[in-house]
């Protein structure tokens with residue numbers, strides 16, 4: 290891998306090298322990124338029984354109110370012009386107290402957004418005052434949209450905030466003799482955290498906290514008892530995994546439960562750590578025998594089909610591997626805020642002529658659709674209607690209905706890919722050039 294070049298362009302072919310990544314977008318370009326506030330809220334909102342107060346004019350809360358069709362306890366201070374002129378601290382304090390009286394909860398996260406950062410409200414002092422009155426953590430999250438140039442900055446800020454909760458936890462005797470892990474960077478799309486948990490359970494491994502798709506404040510406090518951290522999404526989870534390794538000596542390994550090869554390799558890695566390779570082999574064989582026949586049907590149907598990928602960050606590596614498992618050809622891979630690790634992961638799974646693109650604009654994606662004419666495009670909501678208007682079958686990811694993680698999830702994935710490509714509607718639609 291050492292000879293791979295990082296080029297000064299945002300679009301490259303694999304044979305030329307990796308595009309520049311993690312750079313500021315060009316002014317005026319309509320891209321698919323989100324702001325750091327959105328990134329922070331995205332990480333923190335799934336934590337059970339928590340309230341999220343967005344100190345901002347109403348637009349920020351509207352923007353971040355629901356992700357993946359899940360609704361959370363999102364409250365806005367709905368700042369008005371007089372709050373901007375005279376300051377919004379009193380309003381924020383009232384909102385925190387009223388929200389708690391109305392909704393209850395184990396913790397409150399308060400997001401300081403662009404307007405608040407500009408006028409200089411002292412959010413930290415307000416949070417401390419409310420914390421004393423309410424007796425639960427009230428945690429300020431400083432994430433104005435301009436503090437970074439994409440959502441990854443918000444992911445890091447959110448993970449840092451979680452480390453303040455972990456500090457308050459205790460080491461407990463009950464975990465001493467058990468095989469325990471945390472999963473970091475796993476967001477429980479369509480119940481995926483449970484699928485992963487069930488596989489680990491078959492290996493005799495207990496999950497203490499899944500950051501943040503399936504965890505409570507108590508689980509977060511207990512997470513320092515884990516023997517190993519499993520990093521599912523490196524881009525969002527790396528900060529926390531590094532913090533726990535440095536502070537509590539908990540080792541970390543990178544795993545992925547998306548894609549058949551990835552699941553098998555991850556189980557083997559975890560088993561090696563706990564010295565339970567025999568059990569792992571048995572679990573893998575059992576699970577594979579259950580799906581083998583169906584997978585071979587889908588592979589026959591999908592072999593050689595061409596797919597384009599555009600999404601957040603670490604999923605580009607996982608998905609390019611999953612498509613390789615189905616013997617499909619990946620014609621383009623793009624990411625909104627991927628890091629070097631994500632691109633390297635994708636790099637090893639794709640062909641020499643695959644397009645690699647970072648921070649693609651609408652025009653970049655249209656050019657890929659027009660010139661590469663993929664049989665399928667996989668991405669988020671922002672790309673969905675663009676692809677469909679070109680007459681290109683589309684699969685949303687993160688997906689809408691079924692878990693794609695694990696062995697049974699891979700079968701769901703193969704079936705959804707098949708359904709998207711072979712849907713009869715495509716016999717009636719012409720490709721737009």
Ligand code: SF4
Nearest residue numbers: 324326349402403434
């Ligand atoms: S960029 Fe600023 S104003 Fe816009 S949603 Fe993000 S925090 Fe709110």
